[in-house]
Amino acid sequence: KNQVEQSPQSLIILEGKNCTLQCNYTVSPFSNLRWYKQDTGRGPVSLTIMTFSENTKSNGRYTATLDADTKQSSLHITASQLSDSASYICVVSFHRSGYSTLTFGKGTMLLVSP
Amino acid sequence: DAGITQSPRHKVTETGTPVTLRCHQTENHRYMYWYRQDPGHGLRLIHYSYGVKDTDKGEVSDGYSVSRSKTEDFLLTLESATSSQTSVYFCAISESRRTGAYEQYFGPGTRLTVT
Numbered sequence: 001k002n003q004v005e006q007s008p009q010s011l012i013i014l015e016g017k018n019c020t021l022q023c024n025y026t027v028s029p030f031s032n033l034r035w036y037k038q039d040t041g042r043g044p045v046s047l048t049i050m051t052f053s054e055n056t057k058s059n060g061r062y063t064a065t066l067d068a069d070t071k072q073s074s075l076h077i078t079a080s081q082l083s084d085s086a087s088y089i090c091v092v093s094f095h096r097s098g099y100s101t102l103t104f105g106k107g108t109m110l111l112v113s114p
Numbered sequence: 115d116a117g118i119t120q121s122p123r124h125k126v127t128e129t130g131t132p133v134t135l136r137c138h139q140t141e142n143h144r145y146m147y148w149y150r151q152d153p154g155h156g157l158r159l160i161h162y163s164y165g166v167k168d169t170d171k172g173e174v175s176d177g178y179s180v181s182r183s184k185t186e187d188f189l190l191t192l193e194s195a196t197s198s199q200t201s202v203y204f205c206a207i208s209e210s211r212r213t214g215a216y217e218q219y220f221g222p223g224t225r226l227t228v229t
Contacts, residue, residue, distance in 0.1 A: 004156065032215045043118075043204050043220030044157070051215055089156070099211045102218070104156030 002027040004092050004105035012111045017080055021108045023073040023090030031093040031100050035064050035075050038087045038107065047075070047088075080112045117141045118221035120205050126227045133192040135224050137205030146188040147172075147206040147218070148180060157204065163188055164211065195228045202226070 004025045013019045025033070032051045036044035048057045048064040050073070057064050061078045077084055090105040117140035127133050137146060147162040149172075159172030161180040169180050177199060179191045192199055205221040 041223070043206075043222050045220070046217060049215040049217070093215075100216065102159070104158070106154065106156050 002092070002094055002103045004090055004103050006088075006090050006105040006108050008108060009106075010109040010111070012113055013080055015080060015082060015112050015114050019077050019080060019110065021075045021077075021088050021090075021110070023075070023092075023105060025071050025073070025090070025092045025103070025105075027071075027092040027094045027103050029095045030068060030071075031095050033064075033066055033073050034091040034093070034102075035062070035073075036089040036091060038089060040086070044089055077110075082112050082114060085110060085112045118205060118207060118219060120203075120221040120224045122224060123222065124225045126229060127195050128229055129196060130194050133195050133226065133228075135190045135203055135205075135226070137188045137190070137221060139186050139188075139205075139207050141207060141219070142185060143207040143209050143219075144185075145208045145211050146182065147208075148178070148188065148190045149204045149206060150174065150201040151204060151223075152201050160190065160203075162211075192226075195226075197228050200226060200228045 007022045034049045035047045038044040047062050050057050050066045063076045066073045087107040087109050089107045092103050093100045119138045121136045148160040149157045151157050158174045160178050163169045163182040181189045203224045206218050208218045210216040
């Protein structure tokens with residue numbers, strides 16, 4: 001069964017500090033991996049998309065890494081801001097009959113404290 | 115929210131009543147999706163559409179039906195709402211579903227409570 005596991009479930013950090021969120025998956029055959037940010041009461045917004053051949057991708061203060069051999073990804077947030085408080089969702093895409101189907105993790109809830 | 119609106123944004127309804135949620139896009143994307151989001155679960159696909167009048171089931175389609183009569187509108191209907199359908203419903207759109215790194219954009223969500 002295709003699964004995406006994220007850790008930790010929740011995290012509290014002080015403003016200005018860095019943090020790293022983890023994602024492990026068992027999705028096969030792998031197509032790509034995405035990280036989304038979801039603010040409270042809003043829909044998810046894409047941060048990065050990485051294919052099999054990419055092992056690092058950045059979007060401002062967000063840097064995602066991918067190790068397709070160990071089926072692990074991480075999202076590193078640098079110099080956190082209060083606006084980074086949100087749920088971060090790891091999403092893995094797999095092939096099926098020429099189409100790409102998404103499997104969503106449960107998310108990591110990040111709270112950035114002043 | 116990438117030119118996607120959902121209506122209503124909040125709804126409270128009673129068990130057994132029919133409910134229709136609407137998703138409207140201004141991006142002219144071919145694919146449209148309905149997801150539900152519940153505590154302790156990742157987003158789960160209910161139904162999706164790959165064109166006008168073309169729809170298919172997702173992983174949690176029981177109790178739901180959909181229709182797409184225009185490119186820009188995708189309706190989700192709960193024929194007889196149950197308490198287990200209390201959830202936040204998200205519409206999403208994409209230009210493609212072919213294998214590859216296509217972007218999927220999400221609407222703002224509809225919070226549905228079935229009492």
